[in-house]
Amino acid sequence: MKLSSTIFIVDDDEDDRLMMGDAIRGVVENINIVEVASGTELFQHLDENPSSDSSRLILIDMNMPRMNGLELLAILKGEPKCSTIPVIMLSTTSNLQLVNRAYELGINAFLVKPTMMAEFEWMAQMINFCFVTNFALGSLPSSKISPGWKNVLVIEDNDDHWELMNFSLKRSMPDVRLQRIAEKGTLLEDMKGYIDGPAGPEIILLDLYVPEREDGLHLLREIRRYLVEKSLPNIPVIVFSYSNSSQDVNAAISELANAYLVKPLDVSLWPVYLQNLCDVWSNAASLPRAV
Secondary structure (H helix, E strand, O other), rough: OOOOOOEEEOOOOOOHHHHHHHHHHHHHHOOEEEOOOHHHHHHHHHHHHHOOOOEEEEEEEEEOOOOOOOHHHHHHHHHHHHHHOOOEEEEOOOOHHHHHHHHHHOOOOOOOOOOHHHHHHHHHHHHHHHHHHHOOOOOOOOOOOOOOOOOOEEOOOOHHHHHHHEEEEEEEEHOOOEEEEOOOHHHHHHHHHHHHHOOOOEEEEOOOOOHHHHHHHHHHHEEEEEEHHOOOOOOEEEEEEOOHHHHHHOOOOOOOOOOOEEOOOHHHHHOOOOOHHHHHHHHHHOOOOOO
């Protein structure tokens, strides 16, 4: 299943647009890439082609004249017609205040702008894995960097799926502390207690159907509300579901899920699938943290 068929690259530097476009085309087949130099040009394209769903993806550069990336992001997230379009920010710096602000405004992922071909390849692989094909087994370059996460929260009510995730994530990150939340009646309170605890998670994996879709969407909304209420970093939430329905994808992205991945039907593929997930998020994405 494809989650994105058109990628908009918004960058005032023509060379950077060309390199990003070439890297993505080298990884993703049959993708339509639209290059624009400003937010104004982006909105012209969106107005001329009003489809607004997860078949699109927007990459925006932080440092642009007249309208910078944060200003453009704020406008995009304030437009109902753009609420289901994932947005990735690229910046030459990973300044923590900038990263946190971008996640507060609803960015799906914050990437340090590549300078070398290997970094462009990682960027393209993350885009492909998390936002386009959502399942690119065996396509990632080998990584020598272990994920630096210490705590991961998994919201999963299926015992078999939890065992698979526990095994697979522990194999990728043997030192990580995995916390599972499963009981429907206490999901919300358990989530608050863990997020606000002394060892809060760097990332959250959320099954959309816990057990119904509306339960997962409600929990996603509550996670975002609670983080704002407590002035906590806007922890990335990756929805992990068997459903490949475009309606489910759009609903999750609209509620500010950072990415939506479909669970493999073949359970033997779960370890390498979750290894890919860990690799791309730890090697390509900058995550929000407490200042």
